[in-house]
Amino acid sequence: MSATATGAATEVTFLEAIGRALADEMRADDRVFLIGEDVGRYGGAFRVTAGLLDEFGPRRVIDTPISESGFTGAAIGAAMMGLRPVVEYQFIDFIANAFDMVVNFAGTNRYRWGQKVPLVLRGPSGGRVSGSAFHSANPEAYFHRAPGLKIVYPATAEDAYGLLRAAIRDPNPVLFFEHKYLYRRVKGTLPEGLETLPLGRARLARAGRDLTVITWSAMVHVALEAAATLAAEGIEIEIVDLRTLKPMDEAAILASVEKTNRALVLSEEPVTGSVAGDVAARIAERAFWSLDAPVARVGCLDTPVPYSPPLEDFYLPNAAKLAARVRELVSG
Amino acid sequence: MTTSASPLGPLHPDVEPRRERLAATALPRESQLELYRYLQLNRRLEDRLTNLYRQGKVVGGLYSSRGQEAISVGSAYALGPRDVVGPLIRNLGSLLVRGVAPREILTQYMARGTSPTGGKDCNLHFGDLARGLVSPISMLGALVPVLAGVALAAKYRGEDSVALTYIGDGGTSTGDFHEGMNLAAVLEVPLVVVAEHNGYAYSTPTERQMKIKDLAQRAVAYGIPARIVDGNDVLAVYEATRQAVSEARAGGGPRMLEVKTFRMKGHAEHDDAGYVPPELFERWRARDPIARFERHLADEGLATRAELDAILADVDRRLDEDVDFALASPWPPPERALEGVYEEGET
Numbered sequence: 001m002s003a004t005a006t007g008a009a010t011e012v013t014f015l016e017a018i019g020r021a022l023a024d025e026m027r028a029d030d031r032v033f034l035i036g037e038d039v040g041r042y043g044g045a046f047r048v049t050a051g052l053l054d055e056f057g058p059r060r061v062i063d064t065p066i067s068e069s070g071f072t073g074a075a076i077g078a079a080m081m082g083l084r085p086v087v088e089y090q091f092i093d094f095i096a097n098a099f100d101m102v103v104n105f106a107g108t109n110r111y112r113w114g115q116k117v118p119l120v121l122r123g124p125s126g127g128r129v130s131g132s133a134f135h136s137a138n139p140e141a142y143f144h145r146a147p148g149l150k151i152v153y154p155a156t157a158e159d160a161y162g163l164l165r166a167a168i169r170d171p172n173p174v175l176f177f178e179h180k181y182l183y184r185r186v187k188g189t190l191p192e193g194l195e196t197l198p199l200g201r202a203r204l205a206r207a208g209r210d211l212t213v214i215t216w217s218a219m220v221h222v223a224l225e226a227a228a229t230l231a232a233e234g235i236e237i238e239i240v241d242l243r244t245l246k247p248m249d250e251a252a253i254l255a256s257v258e259k260t261n262r263a264l265v266l267s268e269e270p271v272t273g274s275v276a277g278d279v280a281a282r283i284a285e286r287a288f289w290s291l292d293a294p295v296a297r298v299g300c301l302d303t304p305v306p307y308s309p310p311l312e313d314f315y316l317p318n319a320a321k322l323a324a325r326v327r328e329l330v331s332g
Numbered sequence: 333m334t335t336s337a338s339p340l341g342p343l344h345p346d347v348e349p350r351r352e353r354l355a356a357t358a359l360p361r362e363s364q365l366e367l368y369r370y371l372q373l374n375r376r377l378e379d380r381l382t383n384l385y386r387q388g389k390v391v392g393g394l395y396s397s398r399g400q401e402a403i404s405v406g407s408a409y410a411l412g413p414r415d416v417v418g419p420l421i422r423n424l425g426s427l428l429v430r431g432v433a434p435r436e437i438l439t440q441y442m443a444r445g446t447s448p449t450g451g452k453d454c455n456l457h458f459g460d461l462a463r464g465l466v467s468p469i470s471m472l473g474a475l476v477p478v479l480a481g482v483a484l485a486a487k488y489r490g491e492d493s494v495a496l497t498y499i500g501d502g503g504t505s506t507g508d509f510h511e512g513m514n515l516a517a518v519l520e521v522p523l524v525v526v527a528e529h530n531g532y533a534y535s536t537p538t539e540r541q542m543k544i545k546d547l548a549q550r551a552v553a554y555g556i557p558a559r560i561v562d563g564n565d566v567l568a569v570y571e572a573t574r575q576a577v578s579e580a581r582a583g584g585g586p587r588m589l590e591v592k593t594f595r596m597k598g599h600a601e602h603d604d605a606g607y608v609p610p611e612l613f614e615r616w617r618a619r620d621p622i623a624r625f626e627r628h629l630a631d632e633g634l635a636t637r638a639e640l641d642a643i644l645a646d647v648d649r650r651l652d653e654d655v656d657f658a659l660a661s662p663w664p665p666p667e668r669a670l671e672g673v674y675e676e677g678e679t
C-alpha cells in the first residue's frame with residue numbers, strides 16, 4: 001500500500017479510495033489514528049483498513065473490545081486533547097449503541113463550552129445486500145437534526161477520497177457514511193494531486209432541463225440509470241449529488257430547481273422523517289414560485305428493512321420507480 | 333494493572349475442558365439418545381446449510397456453531413416448557429430443542445416466503461413465544477436486559493418460569509450486557525445467562541478484549557453466582573444449566589454459567605479464520621463435543637453403533653425432506669414488505 005492519490009492518477013474502487021484517504025491522512029498527520037473492532041490485524045470486516053496496521057502499528061490502529069459507546073467516548077476525549085481519531089463502526093447500524101456519545105456529547109461540546117471535537121465517525125451503511133433490519137441502516141436522518149454534527153455521504157470514489165480527507169481535517173465531529181453496495185461496485189480515478197474536496201458543496205452529477213433530482217450516495221447511481229431511460233423518451237433530468245448532507249448546499253439545490261422548475265428528492269430512507277423531507281421543505285420555502293409541479297420524494301417504505309430480495313427490492317427505490325414518478329411530474 | 337488469580341478459582345474444579353469423562357448425570361438412556369439426536373441434527377443441518385451456501389442458495393451470511401453444539405443443546409434441554417429462551421446466532425441447537433423444525437431454519441436462511449418471518453428477517457432471527465423463543469437481536473448484549481425483562485414479567489405475575497439467554501465473550505464488553513446483568517441482580521429476577529467463551533470475537537482473541545481470564549469474574553462484580561463449565565461436554569452443560577435454572581426458579585435471582593469452548597470456524601462462512609493459530613483448532617478438534625458424547629454412550633453401554641447409525645439415518649432423512657421443502661418454496665410476494673409494522677389486533 002504505497003501508492004497515494006497524490007502521485008499519478010489511479011483507478012480505485014470506492015473501498016480502496018477510503019483506505020487510501022485514511023493512509024494518506026495518517027502519513028500526513030501523526031495525530032490521526034484509527035479505532036474500532038477488528039480494524040487492525042483483520043483490516044476491518046470489509047477490509048477497508050487492510051494493511052494499515054502493518055504500516056502504522058498498533059499505536060495508530062487500535063483494535064477494541066465490542067464497546068461502541070466506550071470507544072466513541074474515548075475518541076471524543078482524545079479529540080478534545082488535540083488528536084484526530086477516526087472511529088470505525090463494523091456496521092453503521094451499531095452507531096446506535098453510541099448514540100448518546102455522538103448526539104449529546106460530540107455534537108454539543110463546541111456550543112456548550114467552546115471546546116472543539118475534531119472527530120470522524122465512519123462505517124458501512126445501506127441496503128440492497130440482504131442485510132435485513134440490523135445490517136442495512138441509512139442513519140442520516142437520526143443525526144441530521146442533531147446540532148453540531150456534519151454528515152458526509154459520498155457516491156463516487158473520488159468524492160469518498162477527497163471528502164474523507166477533508167472530514168479528518170475538519171475541526172468538528174463528522175459522520176462519514178460508506179454505502180456498502182458501492183464498496184466494490186463503484187470504481188473511479190483519483191486525479192493527480194487530489195487531497196481534499198470541500199465539505200458542504202454539492203456536485204452536479206448530470207445536467208438536464210426538465211426536472212432536478214436531488215440525491216446522494218448509492219441513489220446517485222440509481223438516478224443516473226433512470227436518466228438514461230428518460231433521455232431516450234426525451235426527458236432530461238438534472239442530478240444534484242449533495243455529497244454532504246450537513247451542512248447542506250442549499251444554493252446548489254435552489255439554483256438547479258430555479259432552472260428546471262421541478263424537484264424530486266430521491267433517498268434510501270423511509271420517507272417519513274427523512275432528510276429528503278428537509279430538502280423538500282427548503283425548496284418549498286425558498287423556490288416555491290419557480291415550481292411547475294409539487295416537490296416529490298421517492299424513498300423507502302416506512303418499514304424496517306426487509307431481508308428477502310423480492311421484499312427488499314419492493315422496499316427500496318430503483319430506477320423504474322424513479323422514472324415513473326418523474327414522468328408524472330413532467331407530464332402533469 | 334495485571335490480573336490476579338481468578339477469585340472464582342477454587343469454586344470451579346472443572347475449568348479445564350480437557351477431561352475425557354463426561355459429567356455425571358441421572359438422565360436416562362432415552363434422554364441421552366435424544367440429546368445425541370439434537371447434537372447431530374444441529375451439526376448436520378449446518379453441514380447442509382454450508383452446501384446450500386456454496387451453491388448460492390443461502391441469502392446473506394452463514395454462521396456456524398460447529399464445536400459449540402453441546403452448549404445450545406445441553407442448556408435448552410434443561411428448560412421447562414414455559415421457560416423462555418433468547419438465542420444468538422450460534423444457538424441453532426437451542427431452537428431445535430425448543431421444537432423448531434429444520435425447514436424453518438432452512439427457509440429463513442434461504443429467504444423464502446414460507447419461512448417463519450415470511451422472508452422479512454434472516455437466519456435464526458425469528459421468535460415464537462408459544463415455543464418460548466424470543467427473536468435474536470444483532471446488537472450484542474441487547475438480549476440480556478430484554479430477557480431480564482422477560483424474567484421480570486414472570487416474577488411480577490408470580491409464575492415460576494425462567495428466562496435464559498446467551499452471550500459471547502465479545503458481547504460481554506458491551507454496555508447493554510453490564511446494565512442487563514446488574515439490573516437482573518438488583519431486581520432478583522429468574523434469569524440464566526450462558527456466556528460462551530469460544531476464544532474469539534470475530535478476529536479478536538479474548539485476551540485483547542478483556543484483562544480477565546474467566547468471564548465468570550464479571551458475574552462476581554454483579555453479585556451473580558456463576559459457574560465455569562466444560563462447554564464441550566453436553567452432560568456438564570445440561571447439569572449446570574438444570575442447577576442454575578432450578579435456583580433461579582426457586583427465587584434465588586439470576587445465575588451465570590461460563591462455558592469454555594472454541595469457535596471451530598471463522599466468524600461466518602466468508603471468513604477463513606486465518607488469524608487463528610492452527611494448533612488451537614487441532615487441540616479443540618480432539619475435544620469435539622459430539623465425538624466425546626459418542627464415546628461416552630459407547631463406554632457406558634448406552635447405545636450400540638447400529639443404534640447411533642439408525643438415529644443418524646433418521647436425521648438425514650428428515651433433513652432431505654426439509655431441504656427439498658425449502659428448495660421448492662417460493663419467494664415471498666413483494667407487497668408483503670408493507671405488512672405488519674403495527675399490531676392491528678385487540679389492545
Ligand SMILES: Cc1ncc(C[n+]2csc(CCOP(=O)(O)OP(=O)(O)O)c2C)c(N)n1
Pocket residue numbers: 037066068090091094097422470471472499500501502503504506528530532533534595599
Ligand atoms: C453492538 C455490536 N457491535 C458489533 C457487532 C458486530 N459483530 C457481530 S458478531 C461480533 C463478534 C461477536 O463475538 P462474541 O460475542 O464473542 O460471539 P461469537 O461470535 O464468538 O459467538 C461482532 C463484533 C454487533 N453485532 N453488535
